[in-house]
Amino acid sequence: MSVMLTKFESKSNRVKGLAFHPTQPLLAASLHNGSVQLWNYRMGVLVDRFDEHDGPVRAVAFHPSRQLLCTGGDDYKIKVWDIRPQNRKCLFTLHGHLDYIRTVQFHHEMPWIISTSDDQTIRVWNSTSRNCIAILTGHSHYVMSAQFHPKEDLVVSASMDQTVRVWDISGLRKSTPNTAPGTFDTFDNFSTVKYVLEGHDRGVNYAMFHHTLPLIVSAADDRQIKIWRMSETKAWEVDSCRGHFNNVSAALFHPKHELIVSCGEDKTIRIWDLAKRTAVQTFRREHDRFWALAAHPELNLFAAGHDSGLIVFKLERERPAFAVYGDQVYYVRDKYVRAYDIGSGSDIGLLSVRKFGSPYIPPRTLSFNPAERAVLLTISSDNGLYELTALPKDAVGEVKDSSGDGKRGSGQSAIFVARNRLAILNKATQLIEVRDLSNSVIKTIKAPVQTNEIFYGGTASLILSSTASVVLYDIQQQKTLAEIATPPVKYSVWSADGALVALLSKHTITIASKNFSQHTLIHETIRIKSGAWDDSGVFIYSTLNHVKYTLSQGDHGVICTLDNPVYLTRVKGKTIHCLDRSARPRTITIDPTEFRFKLALMRNNYEEILYIIRTSNLLGQSIIAYLQQKGYPEIALHFVQDKSTRFDLAIECGNLDVALETARAVDRPDCWERLAQAALKQGNHKIVEKAYQQTKNFDRLSFLYLATGSTEKLTKMQKIAEARGDPMSRFHNALFTNDIPARIAVLRDVGLYPLAYLTAKTNGLEELALDILEVAGLSEADIDDVPSFGNSTLKPPPVINKTTDLNWPAVNDAENFFEKALANGALERDEPYVNGIDGAAAGSSALDDWAKDEEVQEDLPPEEGGWDLDADADEAEDQEQEQEQEAEEELGDGITPGVSETALWVRNSPFAGDHAAAGYFETAMQLLHRQFGVTNFAALKPLFLTVYRSSHAYLSPISSLPPLQLHLRRNPEESSPSRFLPVASRTIQSVRAELSDGFRLVSGNKLPEAKAVIRAALQALLLVSVSSDTEGKEWRDTVTLAREYILGVSIELERRRVVEQDPENVKRNLELAAYFTHCQMQPPHMQIALRSAMGNFSKANNHASAAKFARRLIDLNPDPKIVAQARQRVAAGDRNPRNAVEVAYDEFTDFEICAASFTPIYKGSPSVRCPYTDAAYLPEYKGHLDPLTELTEIGLGSSGLPAP
């Protein structure tokens, strides 16, 4: 473990407590000066600080899943903070401790906070109720730390009283909610000390549970770290780690590996092997004592706080060594070389490299030689080593270790440069050795520049990474071919065809052609981690938090964000293959549309562009800006959904139709004005008119009508002006329409009698003129001094061309490839919107919009769109109301009720029971009618209602609103609405249970009751849904069984009736008794039938038949007493094999029993059936109600139980 990589460092006052955020790159540090800092350690910035504690803050913890932080300070207060960026603030403060607070922690699932204090107590708080719910007492000195067990209801605490204690808090979880805050009487029931661990000679500073094993680690002022083990009943000391030479502040189990990390006042951080209890590594600091230590729960990250700040570090490099060849990724995980097949997903270990270099360090690089199937690994331990090993042909049996036949040497960088050559760099001597496969040196090269790393540079070439450049070096000629200035290059990735190489530095990517003749440089502010080439020649790379792409000319963009860094290995279509931080193969699905689109644009591949437009949901401001910037506003139009952007774009590329459509949607005056201007420029006066109408720009509208010669509309405008009471407008319109009386009327109305008079006069309207005079109270004499004017010739020019009906020839839309393709293609290819599978509706909806525009162009109402020009004043108001109504309707449209759950049930199920549960009784009846010929539903009513009411529950989560109807589903785990089904309130099992009740009644000789029960069961079976064929069969068997019983019971009841009412009719009595034995009942009931038949037949002296029944009875193995009785009958039958009464009973021919007349229907004779139970009837009963179930019509066709 020679590596301790510092990721981040900060300077501050003494750090007393540290906590990692479980998911975000945040670290909370509590300081001795009372402040709590929130660092983003990935970006290296102080995100926020909280300064509400007085005095040192020692305790700090993040909530495992919520955005909460808890702190505790020497002011005895525990504070809980909201750490969401927009409202970071203290949510509440918990008071109760009587001395300094040492540690706090949130429980992983309950809303609990545990805190420890110098007041010798540990307290547990409920963060929802903000009450203290338990005080754990027992320690006799300061309690320095306490932590919950990660799974069990245990707490481990460490105290200055030299003990570590384990507490059982299971009582706390079980306890009934304590409603009255402040009553702490029952604390001792909540929690008990389970173990007291004694062994430290001084105060204990820290103790924690192992994440998975029953272990505890503790750190104490006796300079020791102790490991303890627990069982169910006891706990004992296992071992100590000695090495610190001053107080140990903290010791943690490594979350992933078998290591312990500790820090202390001796200014060291030490790493220990948990199994061997030996020191692995020590990290020393010059001046600062360490006080706090924290481990990230998931990542290989630790933080340590010291006298003057904190450091974040990791213990090992995470980047797995890997190489990609074709679809195979060769990589190292846990010191095993593994091969992962991208195609098949197989992932197998091939070679162990456990003995290569330090056991704690993974190899740094891996180079793969496909010809020899060999790997070349390097490791940074022992000042740099390499090892060449052939991989086994097939990974059968035990994986071998490379120490056997591996060839090793020292060197910092080693790669294969040819099938049988490897190059090894020795940084100290700056010599590059070329060796053959037997590891003997062939050639030695002196590096031409200071080289830190070497990469494969194409055939017989090397890329040398120097401090400020990369050099392409020819091994054969031993000369520099080219050089590019770059920051130090750390990794290189060749494209599949070997034409391009991407050189990755910390913050730059250089894409160079293979001879370095062309190159582009991309800067990234975030650290670049890895990269891989797409098959189409786009370079995909990952930074700390993004997956991005770059085209070879340097256009780049984000594909998706990452929570944690990954190392890309291969990009295939939409899938990125990568290794995660723990070197596990992963895939990420990406949307390659954006870069494919850009690539296609760059290559002018219009077909491809078109295809992408058609099939994908390419959207977003960036792509629109990109298209605008690259000069394709008309393409951009196809991607824009946002109406106002769409309007802007449409205006920009002069597409009036789209502009009109979007202006309607946006409906803002400025849009209409801009549209009017743009339309005016193109001479499309109809759209101008529309726009003016929308903005109520009456003056311009009138003038437009004048210009286009639309006299009728001018007349209408005049009326509107009148209605509006705008004399100026009226006058204008009168002028434009040359409507002299109207003009005079306006003038008169506004009291301009002189003008009115003159207008009338000059237009030869003498009478009117006189009229005006009279109104003005004058006579002709009074106006003698007015000179006399001749008749006016003023009038608007006549309309020569009916422009109003024509649109002037418009500026031709720049109809380009896309317009044409999109317009025609939809018709030609007949596969316009094929992206339904991805659910990528946006792209097609853009097209739909576009198609709509087309339609709108055709049926754009020429004039009356905006408001009715025939309208008088009232109607104009109506119009406004109408618009309001429209607005309301839109609101209404937004919230149309959705599909109810019950409708889904009905849609998803062919079973009547499910329809009944959904309350769709009518369809349920139709189903029953179709499937089973049911026509008499009256008896089913309670059943239907019960099924319905047991499928719904009501709950009102919000006060005073009507309760919500909730629907009970059959399978609560089901998440697809297309498989939602109602709860099965009647199941085959429940009905069978009812049936057995019926059978029991049969045994108890309560036949009428039995018949009712069985009939009810048959009714219930109609509402049972089955889910499989086996269940379907079971259902059918149940129905058949029930039918046999109900038939048998009916026969027996009939027999009893005959015996009672018609005792002379022995024949019928015997027949019915005999038929009863032919119902397929279970043996106990069959015995009853047979005994009854046997008895009746022998009583009637039909001994032969009685003997036959007796034999059948014996076959059923009844009670010995009954056997004896039966044997008597057999004997009697043998003695006297005759029948006194002739009965219609032929046991040798198969027969069924007509369930109406209870007479046999012999095999081959015609019969009709009950469509539900399949009971047989004589043909004459066709069309009647089935007497057994009283549900169905006999002989009706039916489809039977539907397939589930």
Added chain:
Amino acid sequence: MDSSELYHVKQQFILGAYKPLISLALPPESSPDYVPTLVYQARAHLALNDPSAALSLLPTDSEDVTIKATSSLAHYIAAATPPSDENSEAAEAALEELRDLIVEIEGDDLEASERDKWLVRVLAGTAFARSGEVEEALETLGLNEDNRASVEAVALIVQIFLSINRPDLARREYEKCKKWAEDDLLLQLIESTINLVTGKEGYSDCNSFYTEQLANPSLSSTKLLTARGVTRLLRGEVSEAKSDLEEAISQGGADGETVAAYAVAATLRPSKKGEGDEWWSKLTQEFPNHPLVNDVSEKAGLFDEAAAKFNVPSLPTVTV
């Protein structure tokens, strides 16, 4: 930040601990908590469907908009339950009062905090939703307004959406709300309500929400027991549901919802024969206005109508 007393009052209200809430002592009139607590108590009465108690609590001469809105809502509930023609005028008048209040709070000259204004909208929205004016309710509650600052309004919107089978829209509102009210108790309730309807992941979220709240030591609410019972019913854990509901009933929470849920549970898994029917008749007798009762009687009519469409043939006459 609420004072912790008010916090508890609010918590009790949200979690349906209406009875304990009502029995709380009011803070002194001078306290800033006085009016909010009073309003919560009145609303608790309303939630228990006791508008007259709510009205007796509220001063009639108050200028406070929240009190005015609460009494209007109480008037509305009093007039509109059960819906009847005689009272429709009174109900409509109460709605008009609320509409006026909405207009009033939208004006600038009213001295009321944002929070009070939102409360008025919530109360008005409740009345509108009850009266079936879905669109008006949504508008009042500020659907499509970006600056919504009331989780309660969101809760109402969500339930309205759920009641018209639009869990998608409900979830959208919830997601929006989550951005600014992440840790709110009511928000968790909203989420669990949505999940009750959609059944996401086998109702596990709602189940754990109610379980967690049941373990909340600062209050006890039979409503939570009922809610968990219903959740368990939805999860198919009928006997567990029954035990929850039984406990709720034994603790005095025998309201319509609990009895209805128990009737369902008893029908699905009767512990003795006819238990379901027994509870059902209890429900129909004691809560004749429960929606399930109304619904089922409506369905019964439907059944007769549908059954009448089929011709029932006669039973065969047998002559042997």
